[in-house]
Amino acid sequence: MAARLSVNVNKVATLRNARGGDVPSLIGAVRTIVAAGAPGITVHPRADERHIRAADARAIAAELAPLRDRVEFNIEGDPRPDLLAMVEELRPHQCTLVPVRPGEITSQAGWPPDTSRAELGAIVGHLQALGVRVSLFVDADFAAVRWAAEVGAQRIELYTEPYAQAHAAGRGEAAIARFAAAAELAYELGLGVNAGHDLDLDNLPLFSHLPHLDEVSIGHALISHALFVGLDRAVRDYLGCLLQ
Ligand SMILES: CC(=O)[C@@H](O)[C@H](O)COP(=O)(O)O
Ligand SMILES: NCC(=O)COP(=O)(O)O
Numbered sequence: 001m002a003a004r005l006s007v008n009v010n011k012v013a014t015l016r017n018a019r020g021g022d023v024p025s026l027i028g029a030v031r032t033i034v035a036a037g038a039p040g041i042t043v044h045p046r047a048d049e050r051h052i053r054a055a056d057a058r059a060i061a062a063e064l065a066p067l068r069d070r071v072e073f074n075i076e077g078d079p080r081p082d083l084l085a086m087v088e089e090l091r092p093h094q095c096t097l098v099p100v101r102p103g104e105i106t107s108q109a110g111w112p113p114d115t116s117r118a119e120l121g122a123i124v125g126h127l128q129a130l131g132v133r134v135s136l137f138v139d140a141d142f143a144a145v146r147w148a149a150e151v152g153a154q155r156i157e158l159y160t161e162p163y164a165q166a167h168a169a170g171r172g173e174a175a176i177a178r179f180a181a182a183a184e185l186a187y188e189l190g191l192g193v194n195a196g197h198d199l200d201l202d203n204l205p206l207f208s209h210l211p212h213l214d215e216v217s218i219g220h221a222l223i224s225h226a227l228f229v230g231l232d233r234a235v236r237d238y239l240g241c242l243l244q
Pocket of ligand 2: 008042044076157195196197198199217218219220221
């Protein structure tokens with residue numbers, strides 16, 4: 001079965017915030033993405049609210065509530081108090097916990113496997129008790145996958161930038177072996193497998209065949225593609241890519 005596509009709408013908010021006001025409409029974008037057939041919406045609200053704001057997450061949750069059975073809402077972020085409060089309030093299908101490095105422009109790495117199991121495990125358990133599936137953002141590394149299982153997550157999200165860079169340099173086939181091995185280990189340990197960061201229409205056809213791949217979250221390249229072909233067509237192009 002094809003992996004599910006969760007469209008990350010951060011970049012729609014980035015464009016809107018460049019001028020203030022509500023153009024382009026984030027909710028309008030979510031409606032178009034869902035109407036085009038995407039079964040998931042992802043946001044990654046940053047502490048500085050440089051793109052997605054708390055009010056956006058609330059508005060998207062309200063928009064998706066009637067579609068809960070077919071469209072998943074995924075909130076990504078570092079486990080800071082206001083992010084956890086947002087997840088507690090909105091109860092998305094999934095919360096992807098992602099480490100943040102001070103000053104980063106975007107995510108740079110998965111959780112280091114020496115991160116305290118007890119500390120993060122308590123947060124993971126709390127979110128799961130609220131009915132939220134928890135995924136942990138990790139590098140394609142055996143120690144990190146084992147760590148995620150020990151922390152009690154239900155899924156991992158493999159950080160795919162190293163794959164994307166290798167693919168752009170003509171080394172995609174070689175790079176994907178490490179990701180496939182990590183996905184196999186995750187599956188053996190009972191974890192679901194998500195993936196994301198810098199996936200695009202060039203590198204996704206190969207990556208979409210990763211074993212046990214449940215979901216890909218894609219934002220930057222998809223929204224950029226939409227500038228040229230329109231948002232409806234961009235979503236359909238990515239959905240088609242996942243079916244190949
Ligand atoms: C975790 C991940 O890989 C993406 O969510 C990425 O970090 C998006 O965040 P930005 O849109 O702020 O770059
Ligand atoms: N989790 C990855 C994500 O949501 C989107 O990452 P990108 O496609 O914007 O690099």
